[in-house]
Amino acid sequence: MSSIEWAKKPARKISAPVGSGVDALRDWWAVQRGPVRWTVYLLLIVAAFLLPHEDLGTFMSPHSDWQSLLFYPIGGYILLAIGLNVVVGQAGLLDLGYVAFFAVGGYTMAVLGKQFGWSFWEIITVGVVLAALSGVLLGAPTLRLRGDYLAIVTLGFGEIIRIVATNTESIGGPNGVAGIPHPPNLTDWEFPDNAFFQALDLEGLKPFTYGALDTRPYYYLMLLAIIGTIVFAKRLEHSRVGRSWAAIREDEDAAELMGVPTFKFKLAAFAIGAAFGGLAGVLYGAQATSIIPKDFPFILSATILAAVVLGGSGNIPGVMVGAFLIAWIPERVRGVGEYRILVFGAALVIMMALRPEGLLPSRQRRAELKEGTGGMGSLGAEVGGPGGADVEVEVAK
C-alpha cells in the first residue's frame, strides 16, 4: 500500500505534464477548420510516404531491415489495432480472439491465390467480406454475453480457427500454404534517379511493382489500407453508429430503452472490426508468400489488445501510437539478444504505470475507465451501468 503510494508520486510528476500537453494539443485541434486540418493530414501522409528512408532505418532498427519492419509488424499491427479498437474501444466489447479474423484474411489470400489462381485485387474484396462474415458468425450466438464471458468465448474462437487450420489437410495442415502469388504489378514505373530523389532515398523505387525483394510497395499498400480504415472508422465514430456504441458502453439497458437496437450494433462492431482484420490478413499473406497456422497464435491477439489499451482505447491516433510502440520496441532492442522481451516487458510496465489510461486516450473513455464503466469486463471493473435496481437484465429470453 505505502510502496504503491510512493511509486505514484514521481510517476504523477512525469505523466501530468504529458497529459496536459496532449490535452492542449487536442483543444487546439478541436477548433481548427478544414484548411489547417487538411494541411496536417497531407504532411502526415507525406511523412508516412518517406518513412522507409534508409538513414532513418539505421536509427530506428539497427539490427533488422527497417523497410520490411514497416510493412509487418509495424503497419500490420497498426491496421489490426485500428480494427480491434472498433470492437474494444468504441463498442466496449472485449475480444480476445481477434487474430482469428487476421487468419481468415491470410488463408483467403493463400487458398484463393495459390489453389484457384485468383488475383490479389479480386481476393482482397472476398477476404474482407469473408472476415466480416466470420465476425457475424462469432457474434450472432455470443453477443448476448457480456464482459468477461464474451472475452472467454472469443478467446475460444481464436483458438478454434487456428486449430481447424492445423488439422485441415486441404489447406496445408500444420505446414500451411507456401508459394502464395504476389499481387500483379500495376505498372513498372519507377522514380527517376536524380539528386532530389536520392536525398529522399526513393531513386529507382517502383512503387507499383510487387516483387520478393523490395517491401516498400507493400508498405505503401498497407499505408493506403490504413488511411482508408481510419477514414471509415472516424466517420463511424461521429455518426449514429458511434453514438450508439458509446451509449451501449455506458449503459446498455438504458440505450436499448432509448431505441438503440443494441444487438444489431454490437454485431456491426464485430463485423467491421473483423473486416479490418481480414484486410490486414490478405495484405500479410500476399507479401509473406507462405503462411502457417502458427503465424496466428493467441499471443498475437493479446499483443494487439495490449497495443489498443496502451495507446488509449477509443482514440485512433492513440491506438496507432500504441501499435507502433508494441511492434517497434522489440525490434529496436534486438541488440540485447534474449533480453529483448524483458526490456519490452519493462517498457510496457513503465508506460502503463505512467499513463494507466493509455498514452492518448479519448476523453470519454478515460472518464469511463476512471469510474469503472465502459464494458471492458474486468479491464474496466464491473460492467452494468450506474443505478441497476431500476431495470434488471432479463435472465432468460
Next chain:
Amino acid sequence: MKGLNKIGRAKGDGGSLTPRGGLLELHQIVMRFGGVTAINGLDLTVNAGEIFAVIGPNGAGKTTVFNVVTGVYQPTDGGVLFDGRRLDGTKRYQVTKAGVARTFQNIRLFHNMSAVENVMVGADAHHRTGFVSAGIGLPRHRREEKQGRELARELLEFVGVSHRGDDAAKNLPYGDQRRLEIARALATRPKLLLLDEPAAGMNPAEKESLQGLIRKIRDSGVTVLLIEHDMRLVMGISDRVAVLDFGQKIAEGQPREVQNNPRVIEAYLGAPADAS
C-alpha cells in the same frame, strides 16, 4: 406457443384482447418473480391526451408496471395494448419506436456524453443510417445528423437546459439531469411518456417548474403516465390517478375522489387505530 405469439404480434393486431379505446391498456397483467407476485391482475386504461398518475406505497409495483410496458419484463400473464397494437413480447427498442418513451427512477443518462449527444441518441431511434452509409459518408447520414442535432437543441431549450448543451451529462446539476432525461425520452418522438418519479430529489421551486414542464409536454400532444410520491404534484397536475397496493389497483379516479377513498388512506397510513 411463444413463437406463435410473436408472429401474431409482429403483425400488429390486438391478439385476443378486446380494445377499450385507450392509448395504453393493461389487460389483467400478472407479473411474478419466483414466488413473489409483484403485480396481480392489473387492469389500467390511459386515454390519449391525459396526465395519468400511478401512486402507491413503496413496493406496490409501480416501477414494475413501467418495466412491463417498456418490455424490460415479459408479463407472466395478461397483455399490453398500445395504440391498438400488442406491446408485450416486443423487443425493448421496438417498444420505443412504437411510441413509448421513459425516464428512470435512478437517473440513467449516458454520463460521459454531452447533453446534446444524450438527446441525439434518443433522436436516432427513428434514423436509418446504417454503418455503411455512415462509414462512407452518404448524404442521408449528413442530413440525419443535422436533423438530430437540431432536434436535440430544440428539446434542450424546451426542457430548459439549453445553456448546458455541451457539458458532460454527469456535470449537470441534479434537477437538470432529470430534465435532460425527459428531453432524451422526448427525442424518440413518443406518443406516451412514462415518467418514473420525476420530482424525486427536487426542491419546491424545481417541483413547481417541473409541473409546468409536464403540462407543456401534455399540451404538445404527448400523453403522460407518471409515478410520483409527491402528492402535491400528483394532485396538482393529474387528470386521473390510480392507486396500487401489493400489486393490485385499489382505487382509480379523479385526484379528489382518490384522496378521500378510505382504502387509499388505509394503504398509506395503515388501518385506523380503533379497528384493531
